[in-house]
Amino acid sequence: MRIAVGSTNPVKVEAVERTLERFEPNVTSVGVDSGVSEQPRSIEETVTGAENRARRALSTTDADYGVGLEGGVARIDGVPGLSLVMWAAATDGRRLERGSGPTLRLPAEVADRLDSGAELGPVMDDLLDADGIAESEGAAGALTGGLTDRTQALGEAVACAFGPLRSAYYRDRSDVCWD
Numbered sequence: 001m002r003i004a005v006g007s008t009n010p011v012k013v014e015a016v017e018r019t020l021e022r023f024e025p026n027v028t029s030v031g032v033d034s035g036v037s038e039q040p041r042s043i044e045e046t047v048t049g050a051e052n053r054a055r056r057a058l059s060t061t062d063a064d065y066g067v068g069l070e071g072g073v074a075r076i077d078g079v080p081g082l083s084l085v086m087w088a089a090a091t092d093g094r095r096l097e098r099g100s101g102p103t104l105r106l107p108a109e110v111a112d113r114l115d116s117g118a119e120l121g122p123v124m125d126d127l128l129d130a131d132g133i134a135e136s137e138g139a140a141g142a143l144t145g146g147l148t149d150r151t152q153a154l155g156e157a158v159a160c161a162f163g164p165l166r167s168a169y170y171r172d173r174s175d176v177c178w179d
């Protein structure tokens with residue numbers, strides 16, 4: 001099984017490799033334009049970024065599947081301030097499915113900087129005096145004391161988007177999401 005991931009961030013590539021390990025995939029990393037802002041600021045924009053990455057990754061390679069992952073921030077009903085969200089899309093060129101990873105409330109100090117126009121990755125690096133946290137444990141790791149991390153969190157989104165393309169549930173059913 002050949003899978004193209006629409007990103008060169010090693011955390012995203014690893015999330016796909018680990019989650020889909022049972023398929024022994026051959027995973028290619030391809031830098032594509034997400035078609036949305038560097039820092040998506042709504043669920044809708046985050047999902048669109050994931051969809052664009054998945055479609056573009058597939059169309060620029062000869063892989064069997066394209067997977068796109070996008071991180072964003074959004075206001076969630078009932079949760080104060082801003083939250084970190086992450087969405088995945090997966091396509092086989094006919095169907096496209098979407099699924100998300102966990103949601104994490106961001107501290108006010110982080111949310112304030114994002115509201116001023118900053119990107120989450122650099123903000124986390126600055127506050128934690130780190131370098132490239134978005135390519136390692138991520139905010140998900142730093143803010144949970146390591147109970148999860150960005151690879152694991154993105155992996156759940158991959159499972160929720162890619163899984164439906166393989167699930168027996170959808171075989172011979174008409175309520176699938178055609179691209």
Ligand SMILES: O=P(O)(O)OP(=O)(O)OP(=O)(O)OC[C@H]1O[C@@H](n2cnc3c(O)ncnc32)[C@H](O)[C@@H]1O
Nearest residue numbers: 007009038039070071119120121134138139140150
């Ligand atoms: O190369 P790409 O694929 O773009 O990888 P990225 O790390 O920039 O990831 P996204 O574009 O999907 O994420 C949008 C922004 O949110 C940041 N971000 C998302 N999740 C994060 C996390 O867990 N920790 C730190 N920054 C995160 C990320 O660094 C970007 O600034």
Ligand SMILES: [Mg+2]
Nearest residue numbers: 034037038039
């Ligand atoms: Mg990015």
